[in-house]
Structure formats: C-alpha cells, structure tokens
Amino acid sequence: MISEFSLIQHYFEQITTKRDDVLLGIGDDCALLDCPTDHLLAVSIDTLVADIHFFADVDPQTLGHKSLAVGLSDLAAMGATPAWFTLALTLPNIDEDWLQGFSQGLAKLAQHYNIQLVGGDTTRGPLSISIQVHGHVPTHLALQRSHANIGDIIYVSGTLGDAGAALQMQLKQWHDDRLNDEDTQYLQQRLECPTPQLELGEKLRGIASAAIDISDGLAADLGHILNKSNVGARLDLNQLPLSPALAKIDLQTAQQFALYSGDDYELCFTVPPQHCAQMQTDFKQCTRIGEIVKKIKGSASLIFGTKSQTEIKLADPLILGSGYDHFK
Ligand code: ADP
Ligand code: MG
Numbered sequence: 001m002i003s004e005f006s007l008i009q010h011y012f013e014q015i016t017t018k019r020d021d022v023l024l025g026i027g028d029d030c031a032l033l034d035c036p037t038d039h040l041l042a043v044s045i046d047t048l049v050a051d052i053h054f055f056a057d058v059d060p061q062t063l064g065h066k067s068l069a070v071g072l073s074d075l076a077a078m079g080a081t082p083a084w085f086t087l088a089l090t091l092p093n094i095d096e097d098w099l100q101g102f103s104q105g106l107a108k109l110a111q112h113y114n115i116q117l118v119g120g121d122t123t124r125g126p127l128s129i130s131i132q133v134h135g136h137v138p139t140h141l142a143l144q145r146s147h148a149n150i151g152d153i154i155y156v157s158g159t160l161g162d163a164g165a166a167l168q169m170q171l172k173q174w175h176d177d178r179l180n181d182e183d184t185q186y187l188q189q190r191l192e193c194p195t196p197q198l199e200l201g202e203k204l205r206g207i208a209s210a211a212i213d214i215s216d217g218l219a220a221d222l223g224h225i226l227n228k229s230n231v232g233a234r235l236d237l238n239q240l241p242l243s244p245a246l247a248k249i250d251l252q253t254a255q256q257f258a259l260y261s262g263d264d265y266e267l268c269f270t271v272p273p274q275h276c277a278q279m280q281t282d283f284k285q286c287t288r289i290g291e292i293v294k295k296i297k298g299s300a301s302l303i304f305g306t307k308s309q310t311e312i313k314l315a316d317p318l319i320l321g322s323g324y325d326h327f328k
Contacts, residue, residue, distance in 0.1 A: 031118035042080035064105025071133035076201035080135030087120035162190035164261020183245035
C-alpha cells in the first residue's frame, strides 16, 4: 500500500497547470500566492459527503469533476475568475483506481478553467471531499446577492430542473414513460457533470445587479437574493426554461422540478432595465423569467403570475425556505 506522502505526490501534486502567481504550491506548510492589485480575493468552500451528497459508488471521475464544479459555480455567481484551490480529502482506504479516476476528473476541469491545486489535507475516515476555491474579481464589480433593485429583470442561464429530475429517477421516486434512454442519459449527465457558468459570470460584471448560482432550487436561491436585497419578485412560470427532455413530461411536474429541485448550477441574476437590450443580443443562453417588485409586507416575497398577469397567485410563504436544508 502506498504512503500518504506518495499518494499526494502521485495523484495530486502535478495534476494541474502551473500558474505564475503560485510562488509555492503543494509541499510546504502553506502555499504562497501572489494576489493581483485592484482585485478582491473571492473564497468559497464546499463539502461533499458520501451517501449524502453523492452515491458512494458513483464514477470517481465524474465525482472529481463535480467536487470542483460546485466551487467554481460559486465563483461564477460572484463574477470571479478562478485562480487556486485546496482539497481536503477523507478516505476510508486507499483505492488507487478510485484515486486515479477522481484526480483525473478533477484535473480535467481544473485545466479547462486554469485553476491550480495548491495544497490540501489527506485523512482517513468516511469518504468526504472538501474543496476551497479562490478567485479574483475586480474591486467593486463582485456580483452580490444584496444588490437587486425594484424594476430589475430576473434571468436564468440554461435550463432548470434537469438534475432534480435525474435524482428523483435515480432514487426511484419518479419516472415518466415519455422519456427515452437518450433523455435519461442527458438528465443524468446534468446531475453528475454540472458545467459552472464562469464565462457568463465574468461577462455579467458591470451588467447584473445581483447573482446567485442555483444549487438548492430556483425558489430557494432566488429567495436568498430577495431576502438580502429586501425586495419581492414576480415570476412568469411559463417562461421557466426547460430542456427538450423535460419539455416532454407534463408541464406542471417540469415546473415543479425547475422551481424546487437543486443541483442545476445555472446562474440566476437580476439586470437593471437599461442593460436589458444587451441581454437579447449578447446573452442568448439566458432567459427572462420575471421581475423584481416591491416587497409586500406580511406576504410571500415570490409571486407567481401567468404571462398575461391576469391570474396572480401568491406563493406559500414557506416556499422560500424549501431548498435543501441539512438540519431539517
Ligand atoms: P502538514 O502536516 O504540514 O499539514 P501534510 O502532510 O498534511 O502537511 O501535507 C503535505 C503537503 O501536501 C502540504 O503542502 C499540503 O498542502 C499538501 N496536501 C496534503 N493533502 C493534499 C491533497 N489531498 N491535495 C493536495 N495537496 C495536499
Ligand atoms: Mg495537513
């Protein structure tokens, strides 16, 4: 069996490209990193625990990808550019095939976004993966949850509900005969291999007023923007973007997945009206789904209206808390 030292050396030390701003990477007590001037350091950490966040027997390569992708998605939501990450790995035993797959999945995504692994920790215990990502964002241009204003238009990138539908299928709690093998595979890949919206996040600097990545479901995550900004929102359910696969199932179920299931890692963001013309030309992968309105006292912050606005239904106030909560 290989030692902890050679494990780190073999599977983690050289797996990502070397960046000029890493003065000292893996191998000392700390990494030494050079921060650019006129930028803020954006930092975020996520932990994935076996049997809670992923199935322990999932393909290690996709797990490596997802472990880093969820952190990169946080950087995207802040408008930050990835730079460095650290990895705290807890392993029940040393399984070299697993380590090979995991580090490959991790390295491939890291390479793509030019983020370097600069340190970490390796311990023994129930399988769990913590990744802390570091990125840069020009001072004053970070996309914060608290900066949405009344009259701003709400957009989301990509399509919603795919990962949630895949998870329900995997748990055998839901299925729909209208989905063929290709659809199922597509949804599965959306769950296991999310694409962090980093190019979009950077492009939204100076355009979006607020942003968040959708990890817990649109209703819950948009709810965070509303709470932090102290505003309400009116959503047009018919505008929720659905993939061709989810468009095959009944609309109401698809909308439920889009609103309340997580793991899509798309961005939800608000744009002041003066920038909306640009959205149509430069941000074709984004869909307008509603607008920021005044918060109505004693009422839900989220209002669901139909396109004609004739049938306005207030959401259950509990809805805003319905994202995944580990302690509920
Ligand atoms: P220390 O005991 O000083 O914390 P370690 O023996 O834990 O040092 O780690 C040695 C070096 O290897 C450190 O630079 C650390 O950042 C790095 N390292 C440990 N585990 C990992 C890992 N899973 N991925 C990347 N780097 C790691
Ligand atoms: Mg250590």
